[in-house]
Amino acid sequence: MLRSTLLCAALGLLRAQPFPCPPACKCVFRDAAQCSGGDVARLAELGLPANLTHILLFRMGHGALQNHSFSGMTVLQRLMLSDSHIVAIAPGTFHDLIKLKTLRLSRNKITHLPAALLDKMVLLEQLFLDRNELKDIDQNMFQKLVNLQELFLNQNQLAFLPARLFTNLGNLKLLDLSGNNLTHLPQGLLGTQAKLEKLVLHSNQLVSLDAGLLSRLRALKELQLDRNHIRSIAPGAFDPLRSLSHLTLSRNHLEFLPSALFLYSHNLTFLTLFENPLEELPEVLFGKLAGLRELWLNRTRLRTLPATALRALSGLREFGLTLSPRLSALPEDAFRGLASLQVLALHSNGLAALPGALLRGLDGLRRVSLRHNRLRALPHALFRHLRSLERVELEHNQLEALAGDAFADLPRLAEVLLGHNPWRCDCGLRPFLAWLRRHPGLVGRAEPPISVFPRYCSTTPPVEVEAGVLLFMFGLHIGPFCIFSFPLRVFL
Known part of the structure; x- marks a missing residue:
């Protein structure tokens, strides 16, 4: 019994002994080291123990990683070597890292990777090569990484990818x-990424999306294609993506969209198409996307909308078609x-008139x-029965009167x-002014008040009004000779 107790105590003392941390590093945990400021080419001289499982190296000096930089580190699982001005990596640098699961080489100056650099890392799950200066990648670079789940190649200088580059990455997500x-x-x-859930392709120079390119991505949930030069999308390009919920196509060069492009994208909840020079939309574009919550079509060349284009978007809450001066x-x-619609943005367009029933049925607006x-005018019953309506923006139009x-x-x-409208200040405006007098707190006050001294009525014969009455209408641009048949003292 005593012998067993002494043995346990001895083991406890061994565990309690301080970790032999190199002088230039910090070691918060027993098997982890954090180092900065050293020479990349002389990492071996830091004296890092071979039994480390986590190493973080950052802000290292300009240079190249050597074959012996991580010799003997067969239990290392996480290696982060970022912000270190690495310009090159010797072919055998990582050959001893057989248990590595995460390799981060972000924010360096790497221009080239040796073909067999990663061949020993069969357990690797995360690989970060982002924010470097890679111009090309050998087609066999990732062939041994059969367990890889996350691959970051963003913000490099890649202009071409070999067709077989990702062939063995069947577990990529x-x-x-x-x-x-x-x-x-x-x-x-x-072609082999059946488990891929997120594909990020924004901010490239892609000019088209060809048929079949995405056909094997049955698990894909998020696809980012915004900020490219895409001019055409093949019909049915998104049909196989039955799990897709997030799609960005904004800031491209799309003038037209194929008919029924989103007909089978039933799980879409987020879609962006803004800042495309779209000339028109097909009559049939969307399927029953009951889960789509937002749709923005800002900055297009649309002249109108097809009558049934949005009919199936029953769950849509916010819709924007703005900054499109051709929309008349x-x-x-x-x-x-669109019974669920709450926000309707149609500002900064070329609309000169609106149909009387345009907002009919939008009970949640x-x-x-x-x-x-x-x-220049609004239909008499445009806002009728919209009992949820809280805010109406009509400033900067050509409105002369309102009912x-x-x-x-x-x-x-x-x-x-209602600001910045050329109101026709005659007796025809009197009913609306009476409404304003009953609801003085509703008119926006973002602009300074404008005072008007009524002089004489535009009707014949003139109607006398109390001299010197000031008409204060917040946010309304009123002409200098407005006349009304009753004193207006209430606009405060």
Whole structure:
């Protein structure tokens, strides 16, 4: 019994002994070291113990990794060597790292990788090569990495990828190729990635999305294609991606979209198409995307919308079609079926008139933005029965008058913005002014008040008004000779 107790005590003392940490490093845990400021080419001189499982090296001096840099470190699992100005790596540098699971070489100056550099890392799960200066990669570079799950090649200078580069990466779940110079992806490049869930391709120079390129990615949930030069997408390109929920196609060169492009993308919840020179949308574009919550079509060349284009988006909550000066008309049924819509942004377009039933059935609508258009008048019942409506933006249009009941029966209405409109200040405006007098707190006050001294009525004969009455209308641009048949003292 005593012998057993003494043995346990001795083992405890051994565990309690301080870790022999090299002078230039910090060792918070027993088997981990953190070092900075040394010479990359002389890492072996740091004296790092061979039984380390985690090594973090950063801000090392300019140089190349040598074959003996990590000799004997057969139990190392995590190696992070970032922000260290590494310019080259000797072919045998990592040959002893047979248990490595994470290798991070981010933010260095690496231009080339030896073909067999990673061949011994069969257990590797994460590989970070991002933010380097790689211009090409040998087609056999990743052939032994059968357990790799995450690969980061973003922000390099890659202009071409061999078709067989990822052939053996059947367990890959995340692939980031963003921020390179890729103009196209060869057929077969993604032919074995049945488990891939996230593919990041934004900020390249891709000019097209060809048929079959994504056909094997049945598990793909997120696809980022924004900020490319894509001019064409093959019909049915997204049909095999039945798990896709997040898709970005914004900031490309798309003028047209194939018919039924998203017909089978039933799980989409996020889609961006803004900042494309779209000339028109096909009559059939979306399927029953009940889960889609936001759709933005800002900065396009659209002149109108097909009447049924959005009909199946029953779960849509926010829709934006803005900053498209060619948009001059909308069909009466453009938003029919969007019962869940809460935000409708149609500002900064070329709309001169609106159909009377444009907003009919949008029972959940809370905010509508129509500012910076060319509207001269509004349909009498445009906002009728929108009992959830809270905010209406109509500033910077060509409105000359509004009906007295334009905003009637809107119990939640909190703000109406009407500034910068050329109001025709005659007696026809009187009913609307009467509504304003009853609801002085609803008109937006973002602009300074404008005072008007009524002089004489534009009707014949003139109607006398109390001299010197000041009309204060916050946010309204009123002409200098407005006349009304009753004193207006209430606009504070």
